[in-house]
Amino acid sequence: MSSLRHWFAEDTASSDEYYSRPVPLHKRLGFKDPALIWTGFAIAYICAVIGGTIQTGLGMPNAIYAILLGNFTLFIYSSLLAYISGKWGLNFPLMVKAVFGAKGAIVPTLILAFLVTGWYAFQTWLTADILRAAFDLQQTAGLVAITILIGIVYAMPTVFGVKSMSKYMQIALPGMIIFALYYLFVKVVPAGSDILSRPGSGEMAFMTGVALTWSTFVVSGTMTGDIVRYTRSGTQAVGVTAVAFLLANSVFMLLGAFISAAINNPEVEYFFDSSSIFVVLPLVIVAFLSNGSTCDACLYNATMGFTNSFRNLTWRSAAVFGMTIGLIAAATGLIGNIVNFLILLGLLVPPIGGAIIADYYFIKQGRYFEPDEGLPFNWAAIVSVIAGVISGYYVNVAYPNFLFGVAGIAVTFAAYLILYSWFGSGSNRQQAVKSERDQETRAATVER
Template identity: 35%
Template sequence: MNIRSESNDSAAVQPIPLSRRRGLVFPAFAWLGFTSAFASIVIGSLLQSKLGTLDALAAAILGNWILFVYSAAIGFAAGRWGLSSQLTLAAVFGRWGALVPGILLGSLVTGWFAFHVVLTATILLNALHFSGAPAIVISVIGVAFAAPVIARLSHGFNMTAIAFPAMILFGGTVIAHYLMPKWTVLLDGSIGGTLPFGTGVCIAFGIFVVSGTMTGDIVRYCRTGNEAVLATAFAFLLSNLPFLILGVLIAAAGIKVGDLFAGNDALSFFLLALVVVSNWTTCDACISNASVTLKSAFPKLSWIIASAAAALLGILMAVMDAVGDVFGWALFLSAIVPPIGGVIVADYYVLRVRVGFSRFRAAPVNVAGLAAIAAGVGAAFLARQIVPGMIAPLIGAPLAGSVYLVLARLAPSRLGTDLGAAPHGTEALD
């Protein structure tokens, strides 16, 4: 996805016509690179320490399958009609109603930018034994990671293609050098842990639930909805899940992730370089994700302002260590984000049936949709308080979708769920 074209004209604010779609390969590799994140290895390692090896593996697998089904349902609709995440939200929640979930998602994805910036700074400070002020180092890394997007020197999700081979090389090196000598004892660790299993599932799910909900920014370049589903499968089942599992196995071998870079030898510096590349491309994708959303929500906003605002928010979150508790952050996301997807799925597959996104909302605000999100979020947080190990997305998303369908049936005109005429240009997508 070329950032220059995103910032200049219609790519961020209009559906992608079929003639400009790029098929499966580009979206699949964009997603592969985005989800082959070093953060998944870190989180997998933490899951093993809190759940035990077997439960951590099971939580990673179940969480990613739930994430795949959730994201694929959204991705099929967005890919079928060539819609960015914000255009999908506009079709569901109305032009102005879409600003609420859109700004929320755009802000939350910068949280992952912040996490990767802090992670990079921490690894570099420890590996290089640098004694500089962490806040300054974090700020410098944040600016360096965001600058190519702001200056339109990078190509958005094209950059993530670098991360996948880098992380494959990283994983292969770690397996050969550290895990193979201990392969006979990798599953001999503790069976249980202090963390409820359902909480581990939520954490595995929450890693990419924001970008999964915003999957239209990637899969809109697919030619069909089925291609979008396949691209999503590549992302979560063939990329994120294996790296989560690698993190679990590293911890099961008794190795701390930070120790991989502490050897002061060629191997340690080689692994460090691969991780910096991975974190940079992930940060690039996060800022691109947030910027496309802001540009689509506010078409008159220049690309530089949209991307700089997203980067500034991310750097501030990094300096303030707002996502330092990565488990707490992932759990928060697993409760607050899925209701948005629940409403999208209910709207597309139940209310619209064969109409699809050929027609947008007649009203500027879909009150029923926003009310359903609030109900789903409230139910997810309440369920977690009552039953700490509850798998929150399995509560919030279905409940939000159900509430939305009930409200749409009761008062479609008053609550803004009526559909308007087909927008100009969508006939080419039919």
């Protein structure tokens, strides 16, 4: 029992994942490991499934255009946040504190922590549902038990930190490459050039397809600092983000669209168009590896938020807390409707990122970025985000052919700059002139 207490109480530099302070430069991992983690995060079975859903609704080639536009927009947005994290070594909760204030940051941090826990729950539920579809299982207590076991296995890399996640990816990535090659040469290539003109159902608007692409990673794209802060510079962080969205996620979503067009049967679940055990079993294994590499990264984001919101939680106890919530949601099927969940993400999350971008690049002009404990609430940022969420909801209802997440960012961005110019942040410290010596001291602090 004493060893178990020690396991939960452990809070050393190696186990706390720098959740309450910047990652010093000598502890950064460089480009490779963060890029590998983000690759495993973005090359997920669900991304291929969503790509197939977009193709079913839009047909070809509109599905291709929607996926590319959604991922490019997501890359631009996430890169602006990633650069800040890579330069200053800050995770997402610390960035939120630097903008919203020490107390004002709690609500937005918790909102994203619970939303990304929802992604962890969905991926766990999805894996169990893939097993159901593959082997014609019934919804019984046994399947619930399997769901819980899967979620526990998926959580282990997060519990033991970012290096364990990188090692897991070295196992999972080859399996996902085999999955891609199998469908490419067995289904897509034989279908020929006709695949590029496959019609869809016509039940999806083009911008809805873009929004589904965008929303798939808008939460973790906003929280990208939790991963890219381990790079050695802002430029490296942007490079990792390019790998995540312009390469990994775009390619896998496009693959899903091509597979869907090649199968050309909307009744087929999860691409299982064959009942042969020699096809089904390898695909189940790949789905398990793929979803696991996404699950651990989602839970990692959530754990970072929980540790910064609840001061008494250590890294490992916060990971177990998030895992427990996610397992309850997954086992009950609470989060099984992916489309509604993606719309919710697109409404709530982008305005928070918009406030951070406005604050760093236009208010602070890139000179400094650190939590100010003397600033409990930055009401200019808080009110701006509320305005962004409301405007995003209005655009989603009134103009379904417009990307409402971008509207939320734009309104938050403009509102924050206006409100800040009128009222400031409420902190004398942020109004003070920053001397060159102050900047050198902060840079040295990050590098220590």
